[in-house]
């Protein structure tokens with residue numbers, strides 16, 4: 001379970017998150033929707049300790065993981081804790097960030113072997129398993145540049161999975177995919193949630209949010225305007241802002 005309580009985040013004078021409270025239950029898929037600039041990615045980045053928040057708390061399975069005061073990654077013991085948290089709460093980025101000088105298999109194995117110190121042979125077995133699971137088991141020895149955008153995205157998901165995290169944070173997981181591949185990625189995400197992993201997903205794709213989510217959160221200018229099960233949020237939106245947002249996305 002991920003719990004976010006009264007989270008505030010500013011970039012200089014720009015207040016991006018203004019007191020966000022959110023709960024993602026274990027094994028649930030929670031989608032974050034909202035206009036560009038509403039703070040969705042910032043919220044994910046705070047949960048993955050890529051950003052420091054100024055106020056509030058984030059708890060992962062009851063443990064506070066909020067970071068504040070002395071800069072991320074500076075102190076060796078902090079670095080250790082950051083690594084531990086990131087391996088439990090793995091993030092899949094909008095840009096795939098695959099290492100161009102490593103094969104797909106090496107990319108997927110890198111963090112578990114070099115950062116987490118796991119046994120190489122075991123990691124390789126898992127890496128191949130997860131690459132198969134996302135449908136690119138035959139691309140292990142290729143370079144990222146030899147893969148299509150959708151295949152690179154799936155490699156990035158396999159890389160996140162190979163760390164065997166208890167939660168996955170996705171920033172626009174299907175943005176570069178054609179509809180068929182999008183369905184494959186959606187299936188992977190649903191399977192992972194069914195295994196008990198918690199998923200927090202930022203998306204502009206309302207169809208996907210409706211299909212995949214247990215809970216949908218609509219952010220507006222750094223605050224939660226409305227949240228609930230997808231059937232309610234999309235079927236019977238209450239806030240005028242959400243109604244406007246949904247009709248704008250439908251006509252886009």
Ligand SMILES: Nc1ncnc2c1ncn2[C@@H]1O[C@H](COP(=O)(O)OP(=O)(O)OP(=O)(O)O)[C@@H](O)[C@H]1O
Pocket residue numbers: 011014016034035036037038039040041042043
């Ligand atoms: N590193 C940064 N430094 C300064 N401002 C930033 C930084 N990152 C994000 N912002 C600003 O914070 C606000 C929220 O950005 P964020 O990326 O969280 O929004 P978003 O809802 O994910 O948007 P989008 O849907 O366009 O991805 C924006 O106004 C953005 O310009």
